[in-house]
Amino acid sequence: MSADPSRADGAGAVDWDALGIAPTGDAAALRAAYRARLREVGPDRDPEGFQRLRAAYEAALALPGPAAGSSAGSLGGSPGGSPGGSADAGAAARAAVAELDAHRAAGDPAGAIRALDAALDAHPPGSAAAEAIEDLVLAEVALTRALSPELFRHLVGRFDWRDAGGRAARADPERHAVLLDRLAAEDWLEALRRDAAAPGGGPDAPFAAALLAPHGRAGAMLPPGGPNGGPNGGLDAAGRARLRALLDALRGHGRFVLHRFDGATLALLREAAEGPPLLGDTRLDDGDAGASATGRRRWGWSFAVTTLGIVSAGAIARAFLNNRSDTAGTSGGAPGAAPDARTAVAAARARADLAIPTLSWVELSPAPGGILVDFAPLLARRAAITEIHYGTDAEEPGSVLSTPAEGVPLRFVAGPETSLVTVRVRFRDGTLSAVRRYPLRGAAGGPAGRSAGGSAGGAGKPPPATEGKAR
Amino acid sequence: MMPHPRVVRSPGAPPPGAREWAYALGAVYNVAHGLPVDAVALPADAEEARADAAMLREMLSGDWDAPDRAALVDRLNGLGDGGHRRRHGALLRHYATLWRPEVAALREEMRADIREGGEDAADAAAALWRLDAVQADWRGVRASPLLAFDAARAAMLVRAGFMLGWLGEEAWDYLLDAARDVRRTYGSWAAYGADFLLSRSVWAGSGERDVFDHVVELLLRDRASPWVRLPWDAPPLPVPRPVRPLAEGVPAWSLELG
Numbered sequence: 252m253s254a255d256p257s258r259a260d261g262a263g264a265v266d267w268d269a270l271g272i273a274p275t276g277d278a279a280a281l282r283a284a285y286r287a288r289l290r291e292v293g294p295d296r297d298p299e300g301f302q303r304l305r306a307a308y309e310a311a312l313a314l315p316g317p318a319a320g321s322s323a324g325s326l327g328g329s330p331g332g333s334p335g336g337s338a339d340a341g342a343a344a345r346a347a348v349a350e351l352d353a354h355r356a357a358g359d360p361a362g363a364i365r366a367l368d369a370a371l372d373a374h375p376p377g378s379a380a381a382e383a384i385e386d387l388v389l390a391e392v393a394l395t396r397a398l399s400p401e402l403f404r405h406l407v408g409r410f411d412w413r414d415a416g417g418r419a420a421r422a423d424p425e426r427h428a429v430l431l432d433r434l435a436a437e438d439w440l441e442a443l444r445r446d447a448a449a450p451g452g453g454p455d456a457p458f459a460a461a462l463l464a465p466h467g468r469a470g471a472m473l474p475p476g477g478p479n480g481g482p483n484g485g486l487d488a489a490g491r492a493r494l495r496a497l498l499d500a501l502r503g504h505g506r507f508v509l510h511r512f513d514g515a516t517l518a519l520l521r522e523a524a525e526g527p528p529l530l531g532d533t534r535l536d537d538g539d540a541g542a543s544a545t546g547r548r549r550w551g552w553s554f555a556v557t558t559l560g561i562v563s564a565g566a567i568a569r570a571f572l573n574n575r576s577d578t579a580g581t582s583g584g585a586p587g588a589a590p591d592a593r594t595a596v597a598a599a600r601a602r603a604d605l606a607i608p609t610l611s612w613v614e615l616s617p618a619p620g621g622i623l624v625d626f627a628p629l630l631a632r633r634a635a636i637t638e639i640h641y642g643t644d645a646e647e648p649g650s651v652l653s654t655p656a657e658g659v660p661l662r663f664v665a666g667p668e669t670s671l672v673t674v675r676v677r678f679r680d681g682t683l684s685a686v687r688r689y690p691l692r693g694a695a696g697g698p699a700g701r702s703a704g705g706s707a708g709g710a711g712k713p714p715p716a717t718e719g720k721a722r
Numbered sequence: 723m724m725p726h727p728r729v730v731r732s733p734g735a736p737p738p739g740a741r742e743w744a745y746a747l748g749a750v751y752n753v754a755h756g757l758p759v760d761a762v763a764l765p766a767d768a769e770e771a772r773a774d775a776a777m778l779r780e781m782l783s784g785d786w787d788a789p790d791r792a793a794l795v796d797r798l799n800g801l802g803d804g805g806h807r808r809r810h811g812a813l814l815r816h817y818a819t820l821w822r823p824e825v826a827a828l829r830e831e832m833r834a835d836i837r838e839g840g841e842d843a844a845d846a847a848a849a850l851w852r853l854d855a856v857q858a859d860w861r862g863v864r865a866s867p868l869l870a871f872d873a874a875r876a877a878m879l880v881r882a883g884f885m886l887g888w889l890g891e892e893a894w895d896y897l898l899d900a901a902r903d904v905r906r907t908y909g910s911w912a913a914y915g916a917d918f919l920l921s922r923s924v925w926a927g928s929g930e931r932d933v934f935d936h937v938v939e940l941l942l943r944d945r946a947s948p949w950v951r952l953p954w955d956a957p958p959l960p961v962p963r964p965v966r967p968l969a970e971g972v973p974a975w976s977l978e979l980g
Contacts, residue, residue: 349967349968352968353965353966353967353968354962354965355976355978356899356968356974356975356976356977356978357961357962357963357964357965357966357977358902358961358962358963358976358977358978358979359962359963359965360978362962362965395980396804396808396980397803397804397808397976397978397979397980398978398980399978399979399980400980466865498819501819502816502819505812505815505816505819509812509815509816509819510808510811510812510815510980511980512815513864513865514811514814514815514818514856514863514864514865514866515818515859515862515864515865517815517818517819517864518818518819518856518859518864521818521819521820521821525821525822526822528822528825528857528858529822529825529826529829529857530854530857530858531829531850531853531854531857531858532854533850533851533854533855534929535851535854535855535858535860535929536860536929536930536931598839598843599836599839599843599844599846599847600847600928602843602844602847603844603847603848603926603927603928604928604930606844607926607928607932608785610932679839680839680840680841682841718785718871718875718922718925719781719784719785719786719787719788719797719875
């Protein structure tokens with residue numbers, strides 16, 4: 252913005268005192284001055300002062316140069332209402348934000364900035380339309396987590412959101428306070444970048460550079476250990492303290508900027524400041540051997556199961572009744588006795604497993620006389636359950652079995668006439684699960700390409716693993 | 723028992739051009755569900771089609787609380803606007819910056835929740851797994867973008883929407899934007915598949931292998947798999963893409979980087 256404000260043919264006609272600024276050709280400065288003065292001389296509060304201000308603003312915008320083109324053509328509006336009234340202002344705001352959102356969704360923040368500027372430049376600052384745009388952007392855009400930092404900064408500048416007494420602060424103090432928090436985070440990050448890029452840099456510069464480094468590069472950027480270097484990444488005590496302060500500062504702003512940092516880099520720097528991570532004893536996975544065994548079991552790669560004892564549902568029931576007393580006899584505790592911590596962890600883990608839609612609760616396989624229904628997946632998680640309810644060709648599982656002693660299988664052969672097995676479990680806290688349905692149609696084989704089930708919801712499959720549950 | 727997973731293609735032509743590539747994001751679910759990897763419509767057989775449609779409705783309604791198109795679009799928008807990758811990404815980074823006494827305290831808190839039992843215990847066990855996974859950098863989880871799980875589920879939901887007739891042409895734009903996001907985030911189908919398993923484990927709060935480990939392995943080596951047939955970097959899917967208006971009731975996948 253470089254219009255020459257000293258030109259006799261223009262600048263002299265502008266009432267710069269009314270605007271409260273020195274002569275300038277900077278459109279942004281003009282807008283900011285106009286907005287600031289509007290707070291003092293609004294059309295309702297000081298009509299005469301407002302007329303003077305408005306005339307000054309129009310005259311300033313009419314000066315030749317880039318500033319003049321910004322909004323001179325649309326100055327017919329007033330702070331109290333743009334042409335067409337508040338309905339038009341609302342429509343203008345909607346249109347502006349829609350355009351902004353379209354650019355954002357396209358991954359085009361530069362285009363979003365241009366679109367916003369074009370929309371705002373079509374209305375004078377303080378007009379109903381401009382204010383409606385600001386209000387809508389504040390309400391729907393300013394605090395969205397995905398908002399790109401460059402667009403956020405532009406919004407802050409364009410709407411003077413740093414101003415603690417500005418329109419946004421007055422209209423929605425709560426939102427504006429959060430906005431200032433985000434701004435502080437962005438400012439902190441900018442300062443970090445400056446520190447990292449400063450030639451020669453201060454004592455924090457290497458840490459700032461490491462923190463901002465791309466994945467895998469931070470380690471080489473940490474300063475080497477000096478004579479006082481300790482065991483933690485070669486940093487001496489002062490270095491560790493500096494790094495620690497830096498990470499604490501990041502955490503203070505983490506809500507707004509932490510997601511932009513590489514997690515591995517964060518962990519590496521934390522380790523450099525404090526030492527190796529505190530590892531837990533959680534079983535993170537089941538290891539290759541275990542995984543292989545699990546995979547085979549779940550996918551039924553071995554049909555050796557058919558060589559195991561196949562018993563009828565009635566026989567299973569009897570076996571369970573027998574096992575019920577066995578279990579009670581070996582547990583030695585009254586029902587509801589508090590389990591020890593290890594048992595509780597196992598129970599929680601098993602319960603978490605059973606919540607995974609991917610995990611089938613039964614294994615189905617062809618067997619002489621029908622389909623073998625094996626409850627092995629449930630028994631493997633016996634720690635979480637006390638009863639298994641099942642039904643055949645019934646939506647409500649009517650048969651109730653206690654979990655048998657460890658090592659005792661639970662399976663039955665569903666006859667060829669059976670089309671559906673339903674299962675629910677009672678958890679150790681006494682609650683019942685939802686019913687899971689296992690259609691048996693075509694479980695013994697199906698057309699190529701459609702899997703053994705013959706349809707996406709066909710037999711032999713667990714309920715489709717679609718992972719819709721929030722976790 | 724689940725049947726053997728197999729990679730099977732439809733007898734008809736696959737979706738054209740970049741659509742085929744974008745559709746391949748959900749191949750892992752197509753295979754797991756016993757569907758051709760490029761199937762966008764219900765099977766020709768009327769009985770199978772009815773059964774599949776019923777299953778899809780049940781799945782959408784039960785697992786996704788999406789009994790109709792409007793709700794499905796809402797779920798798609800949720801995945802496109804951050805999904806689980808945003809929340810879990812923030813969580814993993816937070817865990818990565820915790821000082822050791824904080825880790826110990828948090829771990830004890832989670833263990834106490836587990837000991838108490840009840841509904842919270844399962845969540846606490848999952849949270850503890852995530853915390854410990856970050857401390858151990860399990861399978862490189864600290865640096866995971868966590869995008870693949872959301873992208874694959876989005877493709878799976880779009881496929882369900884296509885098959886039920888709830889979604890049409892407009893959903894291809896959504897899927898292509900998801901593909902753009904995936905393309906700029908990963909360097910290969912192998913990286914995408916690996917991060918699918920990883921981000922899914924983070925979601926589940928468990929590292930136990932299951933059917934999807936096998937499906938991903940299969941998709942990376944089977945000649946019929948789109949992950950083998952389609953080169954990772956073609957056709958071009960640039961970001962930013964041309965701007966188009968966002969319409970009410972039409973799913974949107976945002977490419978904005980916050």
